[in-house]
Amino acid sequence: MEVTFKDVSLSYDGTREILHHLNFTIPEGTLVSILGPSGCGKSTTLMLISGLLAPTKGQIFFGDQDVTKQDALARKVGMVFQNYALYPHLTVLENIMFPLKMAKVKKEERREKALKLAKLVHVDDQLDKKPGALSGGQQQRVAIARALAKEPSLLLLDEPLSNLDARLRIEMRQEIRRIQQETGVTTIFVTHDQDEALHISDHIMVLNLGDIQQFSSAETLYDNPSNLFVAKFIGEPVINTLPITAFGHDLDGAVPAAILAKTQTVGIRPEALQDHPIDTGTLAQITTQVKAFEKYGREKNALVDYNGNELLSTEIQGRLENHQDLTLYLQKSGFYLFDEAGQRIFGGEQDVE
Amino acid sequence: MLNEKPTLKSTGKALLYLLPMLVITIIFNIYPILKSFIMSFYTKYDFFKDIVQQWGWSNFTYIFHDPDFLLAVKNTLIFVVGVVPLTVIISLVVALLLNKIKWLSGLFRTVYFLPFVTSTVAIAQVWHWIYNSDYGLLNYFLGLFGVSPIAWLESPKYAMLALIIMSIWKSLGFNIVLFLVGLNNINERYYQAAEIDGANAWHQFTNVTVPLLSPITFLVSVNGVIGSFKVFDQIFALFNGTPGPSKSALTIVYYLYQKFYTEWKYGIAAASGVVLFFMILLVTLIQMWYSKKHVHY
Ligand SMILES: Nc1ncnc2c1ncn2[C@@H]1O[C@H](COP(=O)(O)OP(=O)(O)OP(=O)(O)O)[C@@H](O)[C@H]1O
Ligand SMILES: [Mg+2]
Numbered sequence: 001m002e003v004t005f006k007d008v009s010l011s012y013d014g015t016r017e018i019l020h021h022l023n024f025t026i027p028e029g030t031l032v033s034i035l036g037p038s039g040c041g042k043s044t045t046l047m048l049i050s051g052l053l054a055p056t057k058g059q060i061f062f063g064d065q066d067v068t069k070q071d072a073l074a075r076k077v078g079m080v081f082q083n084y085a086l087y088p089h090l091t092v093l094e095n096i097m098f099p100l101k102m103a104k105v106k107k108e109e110r111r112e113k114a115l116k117l118a119k120l121v122h123v124d125d126q127l128d129k130k131p132g133a134l135s136g137g138q139q140q141r142v143a144i145a146r147a148l149a150k151e152p153s154l155l156l157l158d159e160p161l162s163n164l165d166a167r168l169r170i171e172m173r174q175e176i177r178r179i180q181q182e183t184g185v186t187t188i189f190v191t192h193d194q195d196e197a198l199h200i201s202d203h204i205m206v207l208n209l210g211d212i213q214q215f216s217s218a219e220t221l222y223d224n225p226s227n228l229f230v231a232k233f234i235g236e237p238v239i240n241t242l243p244i245t246a247f248g249h250d251l252d253g254a255v256p257a258a259i260l261a262k263t264q265t266v267g268i269r270p271e272a273l274q275d276h277p278i279d280t281g282t283l284a285q286i287t288t289q290v291k292a293f294e295k296y297g298r299e300k301n302a303l304v305d306y307n308g309n310e311l312l313s314t315e316i317q318g319r320l321e322n323h324q325d326l327t328l329y330l331q332k333s334g335f336y337l338f339d340e341a342g343q344r345i346f347g348g349e350q351d352v353e
Numbered sequence: 354m355l356n357e358k359p360t361l362k363s364t365g366k367a368l369l370y371l372l373p374m375l376v377i378t379i380i381f382n383i384y385p386i387l388k389s390f391i392m393s394f395y396t397k398y399d400f401f402k403d404i405v406q407q408w409g410w411s412n413f414t415y416i417f418h419d420p421d422f423l424l425a426v427k428n429t430l431i432f433v434v435g436v437v438p439l440t441v442i443i444s445l446v447v448a449l450l451l452n453k454i455k456w457l458s459g460l461f462r463t464v465y466f467l468p469f470v471t472s473t474v475a476i477a478q479v480w481h482w483i484y485n486s487d488y489g490l491l492n493y494f495l496g497l498f499g500v501s502p503i504a505w506l507e508s509p510k511y512a513m514l515a516l517i518i519m520s521i522w523k524s525l526g527f528n529i530v531l532f533l534v535g536l537n538n539i540n541e542r543y544y545q546a547a548e549i550d551g552a553n554a555w556h557q558f559t560n561v562t563v564p565l566l567s568p569i570t571f572l573v574s575v576n577g578v579i580g581s582f583k584v585f586d587q588i589f590a591l592f593n594g595t596p597g598p599s600k601s602a603l604t605i606v607y608y609l610y611q612k613f614y615t616e617w618k619y620g621i622a623a624a625s626g627v628v629l630f631f632m633i634l635l636v637t638l639i640q641m642w643y644s645k646k647h648v649h650y
Contacts, residue, residue: 052545072548085546089564089649098560102551150551 001062001153001186002028003049008058010044018044019210021058026203028063031180031187033197036207037233042190043082045207046156049188051075062154078152080160082190084143086131092142093118093127099150117145120175136163141172148179155180155187161196173200194234198222206230224348228338231267240268242309244337247286254284254330255337259346263337267347272334273313275302275326283330293320304328386630392623400619412624422625424600425608426632428513432584432604433636435517437577440524441570447525448532449562465526473523477590480519481506506592509601516602520587524580528573535569536562567648575640582633585610605629 003026010019019041026032034042047053048060051072059068067075078099086095096114105113118124121141123134131139140163147155157176161169177200180187191197197204198218206213206221206229213233214226225231231239244251244263251260277285288304288311295301300316304326313328320326336347357363368375392398397407416422451461468476483490484505492502505515539562547557563570585606588596596603596611605625613622 050549052548072545073551073553076551077549079546079549081542081546083542085540085542087543087546087561087564098547098552099550102556146550 002026003154003186003188004061005048006059006061008048008055008060010041010048010053011056014056017056017210019048022212024205024212024215026186026188028186029184030202031177031189031200033189033191033201033204034207035191035194035197035204035233036213038192040207041210042192042207043158046079046158046188046190049154050077050079050156075154076150076152077154077156078147078150078185079156080140080143080147080158082158082162084131084139086139086142086146088131091128091130092123092134095131095142096145096149099146103150113149114145117148118142120148120179121145121172137165137168140164144172144176151183151185153185155185156190157187158190159192160189161191162193169196176200194236198234206233208233223333224344225267225336226344228265228267228342228344231336231338231344235269237270237312237314239336240270240273240309240311242266242268242306242311246307246309248307250286251284255346259337262339262345264340265338265342267336267338268311268330269334270301270312270314272315272331273311273328274315274317274331275313275320275328276315276317277329278331281331281333283332283335285327285329288326288328290320290322290324290326293322302326389623389626392619393627395620395623398620400617412620413628415621416625416628421600421603422605422608425603425605425625426628428602429582429584429604429606429629429632431513432517432520433578433581435513436520436524436581437574439517440521440528440577441574443521444525444528444573445532445566445570448529448536451529451533452536465529467526468523469527473586474590476523477519477587480515480591484515507598509597509599512592512597512601516584516587516591516597519591520581520584523587524577528577531569531573532566535566539565564649567644571640571644571648575637578636578640579633582629582636605632 005022005024008019008022009017011017022045034045036042044053048055051067051070051074055068059066061067062075087098090098093111093114096117097110100110100113115124115127118127121144123138123141123145126134126138126142131142134142140160144157144160147157160176161172164172173196176187176189179185189197189200201218203216204218204221205215208229214221214230216224221230221234225234228241232241242265244260244266247266255263274282286306288306290302291305291310292303293300293316294303299314302313302316302320304311304313306328311328332347334347336344339345393412394408394410395405396409396411398405447465451457486492486502486504486507489505491505492500495503503511505511543561543565544557547561552560583606584604588602588604588607589610592598592602596607606629609622609625609629612618612625
């Protein structure tokens with residue numbers, strides 16, 4: 001089911017606004033991640049979609065139906081809560097069967113379906129336990145099975161993998177992706193782990209302080225961050241940022257003067273700093289001093305000082321000594337300029353004026 | 354440590370902590386219970402010299418052939434059955450309503466708590482007025498619906514009902530407060546999950562509220578059963594020191610009181626106490642057994 005927010009704002013207490021004028025459309029059948037730091041309003045956005053919370057302002061549509069006034073009972077979405085919210089008095093099997101019981105599915109059918117789902121999320125050896133006797137990860141998986149039980153047309157997952165170990169996490173995220181693609185259920189997946197978001201989703205919505213920063217594919221997010229927040233938030237290792245003043249006249253000629261005049265911050269991805277020139281793509285060169293040089297297997301990293309700013313480069317070919325001078329070549333891809341408001345004004349594909 | 358096994362030393366230490374309380378309990382609870390058990394077998398006894406001349410079962414044979422005692426047992430059972438379920442249901446309903454209107458619940462909590470902290474005698478005095486057949490409040494209201502005046506406290510037919518109504522009212526406050534605490538302790542997220550899972554208000558009540566409240570319900574009903582089996586002061590106060598018109602509100606403890614204080618038949622009084630003890634024990638055990646299956650901690 002397609003989900004559309006039109007100018008949705010939310011305030012819990014009527015004074016402090018948590019979400020500000022959200023506008024977005026989640027296309028039917030896609031898997032969309034909502035990514036953002038803690039407290040930015042991810043869970044709140046999910047609650048709004050589920051109908052557990054009503055927006056203070058704005059409208060919510062499922063397809064072309066306005067569901068703003070409908071409660072959770074009427075919206076019929078599936079949801080995995082951040083804190084699982086498994087019924088403590090029911091066994092694992094009963095928990096998974098509960099939505100089916102509410103939908104008046106026959107007893108044998110309920111059981112059969114629940115067993116299948118339990119197997120799918122690997123809790124079929126825990127069926128008679130109460131949630132209190134499960135580990136966090138097991139509870140999470142039971143919650144996923146419960147959400148899937150009623151075959152919703154919209155599935156909301158609030159950090160459903162946060163308590164799993166690395167291996168299980170990757171396995172479960174592939175499983176979620178597989179189930180999603182198999183059933184075509186529109187899925188909204190909240191996470192604060194960018195790696196998870198990049199791997200699982202068709203589109204990623206980056207949220208910060210209740211505002212959508214950017215809503216696009218993972219690739220676009222990395223290659224064309226629309227602002228400084230997204231540039232810093234996406235990418236591992238983190239993008240190098242430094243004030244434009246550090247460059248002196250190093251960028252003269254490489255970037256139009258009009259743009260340079262508006263620039264406040266420069267962002268350079270670590271792979272856009274190379275110790276060897278490339279004919280095409282090199283934008284400018286800077287002279288730095290090596291502070292630290294590390295070699296891990298095939299990978300060589302250098303931490304350098306550039307006019308008092310620390311920069312990280314992951315594209316080193318030569319062997320370096322500490323304190324030696326080093327000329328680095330700035331590559332055009334991975335080099336961005338941001339204005340006072342943090343908006344990108346240079347770099348990436350479509351330059352924003 | 355959570356999984357520490359008790360050792361001789363740790364048990365001894367715990368006992369030492371408990372000692373002061375233990376001494377008090379033994380003197381004022383355990384000893385009297387044992388003494389009354391023993392006393393129920395005194396068949397000839399000089400109270401003033403504390404000499405037992407004869408032992409036997411005759412106290413028990415006596416009470417089981419005493420129509421008054423059998424009436425007392427019957428009345429007690431009627432009282433328990435009349436008071437406990439209604440108390441549980443009414444206090445749960447009131448607590449649910451109060452829980453919906455948060456700003457009122459503080460005020461009402463105090464209002465409902467008043468009966469609990471007011472003396473039974475004062476309460477009975479008020480109910481005397483309410484039950485008054487000529488100008489009582491209750492008959493006035495019933496009159497509005499065309500019911501002719503009822504002699505609540507004078508008619509053997511209505512005396513037990515009057516007693517039950519007052520007792521329910523008296524115990525509501527405390528139980529409502531208990532239920533309110535219980536309701537407050539149910540995390541909102543279970544209701545959210547249930548709503549997502551398609552449970553309407555009624556299903557949320559039966560599938561979330563009732564099971565998660567069951568420890569409190571259990572506490573309230575066990576407490577209510579025990580308290581109701583021991584009913585005495587309400588009767589004494591409501592019927593001015595009599596067991597109601599033509600013994601219509603004679604209960605086991607009232608019987609015991611009569612035998613002990615007005616007839617000085619200590620053995621018989623003790624025997625009726627022992628019977629009451631086992632009745633309460635039996636019902637409580639049944640409740641415990643039931644709770645194993647239906648109470649979720
Ligand atoms: N019930 C509530 N009442 C008042 N404020 C709330 C409530 N729930 C959340 N908030 C506030 O709303 C903001 C967003 O909270 P939300 O739970 O949506 O964050 P989140 O992005 O899910 O964070 P996390 O990653 O830590 O789960 C926070 O500032 C939080 O304090
Ligand atoms: Mg959250």
